[in-house]
Amino acid sequence: EPEVTQTPSHQVTQMGQEVILRCVPISNHLYFYWYRQILGQKVEFLVSFYNNEISEKSEIFDDQFSVERPDGSNFTLKIRSTKLEDSAMYFCASSIMDRVSYNSPLHFGNGTRLTVT
Amino acid sequence: DQQVKQNSPSLSVQEGRISILNCDYTNSMFDYFLWYKKYPAEGPTFLISISSIKDKNEDGRFTVFLNKSAKHLSLHIVPSQPGDSAVYFCAASDIIQGAQKLVFGQGTRLTINP
Numbered sequence A: 001e002p003e004v005t006q007t008p009s010h011q012v013t014q015m016g017q018e019v020i021l022r023c024v025p026i027s028n029h030l031y032f033y034w035y036r037q038i039l040g041q042k043v044e045f046l047v048s049f050y051n052n053e054i055s056e057k058s059e060i061f062d063d064q065f066s067v068e069r070p071d072g073s074n075f076t077l078k079i080r081s082t083k084l085e086d087s088a089m090y091f092c093a094s095s096i097m098d099r100v101s102y103n104s105p106l107h108f109g110n111g112t113r114l115t116v117t
Numbered sequence B: 001d002q003q004v005k006q007n008s009p010s011l012s013v014q015e016g017r018i019s020i021l022n023c024d025y026t027n028s029m030f031d032y033f034l035w036y037k038k039y040p041a042e043g044p045t046f047l048i049s050i051s052s053i054k055d056k057n058e059d060g061r062f063t064v065f066l067n068k069s070a071k072h073l074s075l076h077i078v079p080s081q082p083g084d085s086a087v088y089f090c091a092a093s094d095i096i097q098g099a100q101k102l103v104f105g106q107g108t109r110l111t112i113n114p
Helices: none
Strands: A005-007 A010-013 A019-024 A031-037 A043-050 A053-057 A065-068 A075-079 A088-095 A112-116 B010-014 B019-025 B030-038 B045-051 B056-059 B062-067 B072-077 B086-094 B108-113
Touching: A005 A088, A010 A019, A019 A031, A019 A088, A019 A112, A043 A065, A043 A075, A075 A088, B010 B019, B019 B030, B019 B086, B019 B108, B030 B062, B045 B056, B045 B062, B045 B072, B072 B086
Parallel strands: A010 A112, B010 B108
Antiparallel strands: A005 A019, A019 A075, A031 A043, A031 A088, A043 A053, A065 A075, A088 A112, B019 B072, B030 B045, B030 B086, B056 B062, B062 B072, B086 B108
């Protein structure tokens, strides 16, 4: 079964550094997302992306964050200047449609654990 | 943000018995509900979903029930198997916010005892 792949599985960085988290969505999916889960908290929506532009973003997704689809397969999340509170598990996801339905659930990758020291 | 709540952080069930996981929500605009299962070091995996126009959806050992008036849904797993041990997340999507901007509950850790 096709799956969403994320690299790296674990990233350690120093506060103030830039990080790029990488994702390869499922090949025939058109909608891409980033979610994150801070330890002990809920999984929360960050941003959705379609047709090379952001379609929705949460209040968490401030100017420090950006997303890009640099080629036909990769989808990246960049954090420009990391803060301690950015430490979390970041999940990439993709879907065929933008509307949730039985035929179009969100498919998640295994996540990148980001640790900011 | 308490729009979706799973009040039981953990649940322990004997193998072969029924597991019932509960979820409550407050936003009446939610129109689609999903259950995801998560093993350690993996991402959430879609299990089953239900639209707000239905009150039950069944897929093999998994059944989701929706009670709109009570703003409550539940996931039934029967019979429970050791491989079902995982964290289960309830998630909801609303008509206005749209799409795959899911709102998740805190999760319930299910342990199936042999």
